[in-house]
Amino acid sequence: MQINDWFLGMNRRTTIKVMFAPFVAGMYGLFSGRMAQAAQDASTQQASGEKAGTVLRVKGRAVAVLDAISRPLAPGVAVFIGDILSTGADARLEIKMIDDALFTLGERTSFNVFDYSFQNGATLNLVSGVLDGASGLIGKQNDRGITINTRLATIGIRGTKYWIGDMMGAFQVAHWSGGGVEVRTDAASVRLEDPKAGTIVRARNRPPTPPMPWGADRMSMAKKMVSF
Template sequence: MQATNEPVGQVVLILGTPWVARGEREQMLTPEDSLHEEDRLVIPEGSRLLLKLRDDTTIWLGENSELELSHYRVESDKPSITLKFLKGALRCITGLIGKQPSADFTVETSTALIGIRGTEFWAGYIFEGDLGVAMIGGKGVYVENSLGRVELTQASQGTTVVPGQAPSAPIIWQPEKIQRALEATHIPGG
């Protein structure tokens, strides 16, 4: 499906020098910049980014992260958002899409698909380089690949996805691990 020129969100806060790749162009980001479908956000070392999508979904990106805003259709019969998470750490709180029963909100990674159901979650590659996913609060998150699927249904529950393996059985992440995950995406003032 063709991307629209209409903005899907905007930059709220930045730390450091995050930038966006939009087609063949690259530009530094500043607060209040509009974001569009197919934008690839690049957050270099020492940088962070906080953005808000039109439906009030809020996303924090930590340093050394990349995220593509692949697909955004919230004002339709079948609302859907697809993000492509390439590396780093992200935290997300779903907006209005999380309150719609027929909505489809997914985050694609190289090792698994993360499906979100009106929740706050964290995903990242900061623990031994494998994908970690934790539910911070809300209705639930599923993590699946061709080898298996797990459901995260309670706060602090997490899973790890190692390339070539099914997602690990859900376990409660210790408070120190949750804190380290959240600190990886924290932006002062955000």
């Protein structure tokens, strides 16, 4: 190879490298810009959602998913209408709603805030797990009160403290105190009015069991499933 040919080859390779470098930098900048824009869009989307409550306490891992965007939950983080709240193993989550209602979720619980407003009342979906609740102003004053949908029953809440979930191999609902809880299936409904009374729901097409008093052991077991 002649020296001139060697210099010519080097010049070509240098030219290619010089031309390729801006291309890489440009692609990297485009990718970074899109990632930043996506994060900004997600933040804007969450901020523009209608606030339903605020996280008070978290033990373990808990997340919220809204429009396929997941975010970790921590004290002070807002909860929005449409959120699906999920807890991990040995986790707990306590949220305070806009009307001062309180919800405490146990481990491996999935809970959807479908609607929550003074005008429309509250509609929530307990997909799985356990929930301990205390009504706020909506449950006490709004004609529609609070409705909690579950896989086996629809539960109407009005000015009361209550517990809902799977325990001892059965789906159970308890009324701790207050205005009462109505548990409805496709077959019948049962109203829990006495303090520390509960019912068991075996299937959607079967009536709930008649109200029965909850003893100290059953109450302790239920409370332990949502305690911090």
